[in-house]
Amino acid sequence: xxxxxxxxxxxxxxxxxxxxxxxxxxxxxxxxxxxxxxxxxxxxxxxxxxxxxxxxxxxxxxxxxxxxxxxxxxxxxxxxxxxxxxxxxxxxxxxxxxxxxxxxxxxxxxxxxxxxxxxxxxxxxxxxxxxxxxxxxxxxxxxxxxxxxxxxxxxxxxxxxxxxxxxxxxxxxxxxxxxxxxxxxxxxxxxxxxxxxxxxxxxxxxxxxxxxxxxxxxxxxxxxxxxxxxxxxxxxxxxxxxxxxxxxxxxxxxxxxxxxxxxxxxxxxxxxxxxxxxxxxxxxxxxxxxxxxxxxxxxxxxxxxxxxxxxxxxxxxxxxxxxxxxxxxxxxxxxxxxxxxxxxxxxxxxxxxxxxxxxxxxxxxxxxxxxxxxxxxxxxxxxxxxxxxxxxxxxxxxxxxxxxxxxxxxxx
Numbered sequence: 001x002x003x004x005x006x007x008x009x010x011x012x013x014x015x016x017x018x019x020x021x022x023x024x025x026x027x028x029x030x031x032x033x034x035x036x037x038x039x040x041x042x043x044x045x046x047x048x049x050x051x052x053x054x055x056x057x058x059x060x061x062x063x064x065x066x067x068x069x070x071x072x073x074x075x076x077x078x079x080x081x082x083x084x085x086x087x088x089x090x091x092x093x094x095x096x097x098x099x100x101x102x103x104x105x106x107x108x109x110x111x112x113x114x115x116x117x118x119x120x121x122x123x124x125x126x127x128x129x130x131x132x133x134x135x136x137x138x139x140x141x142x143x144x145x146x147x148x149x150x151x152x153x154x155x156x157x158x159x160x161x162x163x164x165x166x167x168x169x170x171x172x173x174x175x176x177x178x179x180x181x182x183x184x185x186x187x188x189x190x191x192x193x194x195x196x197x198x199x200x201x202x203x204x205x206x207x208x209x210x211x212x213x214x215x216x217x218x219x220x221x222x223x224x225x226x227x228x229x230x231x232x233x234x235x236x237x238x239x240x241x242x243x244x245x246x247x248x249x250x251x252x253x254x255x256x257x258x259x260x261x262x263x264x265x266x267x268x269x270x271x272x273x274x275x276x277x278x279x280x281x282x283x284x285x286x287x288x289x290x291x292x293x294x295x296x297x298x299x300x301x302x303x304x305x306x307x308x309x310x311x312x313x314x315x316x317x318x319x320x321x322x323x324x325x326x327x328x329x330x331x332x333x334x335x336x337x338x339x340x341x342x343x344x345x346x347x348x349x350x351x352x353x354x355x356x357x358x359x360x361x362x363x364x365x366x367x368x369x370x371x372x373x374x375x376x377x378x379x380x381x382x383x384x385x386x387x388x389x390x391x392x393x394x395x396x397x398x399x400x401x402x403x404x405x406x407x408x409x410x411x412x
Contacts (some may be wrong), residue, residue: 035065054078069098088112103133137166153190286345293376301383313353314388321347355384375411378404
């Protein structure tokens with residue numbers, strides 16, 4: 001994956017373990033007091049981002065005691081920060097030789113390999129990092145990006161999903177959101193690939209083979225396919241609206257709903273009845289609220305906005321409610337739409353103002369084939385959006401305006 005593109009989309013150091021993080025189990029202070037003193041001064045300089053001084057102190061620590069593995073690790077981090085990648089790799093490797101291995105060193109060396117586009121070694125290091133500590137999300141996160149580039153689409157989604165769960169567990173909402181955004185893109189791209197080659201059980205793809213498929217298209221119906229490449233997780237969604245008439249009639253509804261990131265079949269399997277909601281869903285407070293909002297979206301939005309006291313009421317929810325949203329997403333991916341809705345109902349009982357609640361419900365209700373209710377939710381989003389962005393209209397947001405127009409097309 002191109003480093004310049006990754007920097008635009010992600011922080012390439014995200015998940016990097018600093019020297020003053022957690023030490024490897026094998027770490028002991030150097031028996032050489034001078035080496036240990038230089039090492040501690042290096043840590044202090046590194047924390048102040050005085051990289052040249054830190055580099056000098058770590059080097060002196062190594063000169064006094066060549067077996068001081070922590071000094072190699074600290075110096076490797078400095079070389080990485082200064083973009084001396086070959087020296088960083090040498091020092092991380094020496095630390096691994098001395099320490100016998102650790103999550104933080106395999107993880108950090110993997111990040112460096114990733115920056116110089118040595119994907120094979122990066123993948124190997126992230127896999128080793130996960131073996132040393134399977135509870136750290138950053139290695140799953142970066143590995144998920146890399147294996148997509150290698151054509152392992154389903155494995156990529158699984159790794160990113162695990163990273164998202166672990167980020168949420170440690171209340172790292174930034175990492176959670178990054179992974180969720182990547183999962184949405186990956187899910188959609190994998191669905192498009194499956195349709196293009198008519199292979200619903202596909203889990204991986206040879207990019208050269210995919211290029212042959214692209215070349216076989218003679219009309220504009222391959223626009224979405226053209227957007228998918230080994231850099232698919234970095235590419236923005238296509239600005240071209242899908243022309244559903246290019247596809248046979250029996251594929252029209254499947255593709256239409258695919259455009260909303262609505263999973264890999266789910267509620268649209270041929271054998272599934274249209275009215276398949278449990279009574280508990282239909283009688284829930286949330287379901288009734290949305291039913292009443294149909295054709296009354298402005299009044300419903302005014303009610304929601306009357307509860308907003310500050311901007312964060314629209315943009316944030318407490319971590320315990322975000323856990324419920326994460327569970328809803330996972331239930332939807334497992335095909336348990338009723339349970340996914342119930343989790344949203346629990347969120348609604350405590351918070352009605354969060355913008356993303358209504359956006360997510362619009363997509364879920366499309367899976368239930370409740371298109372008018374889905375449209376009510378997406379329309380509520382259009383009333384909430386200007387309050388979040390100083391009066392800017394929803395049409396300024398490509399994704400929101402695109403989903404609005406597409407849900408409108410099937411609801412009206």
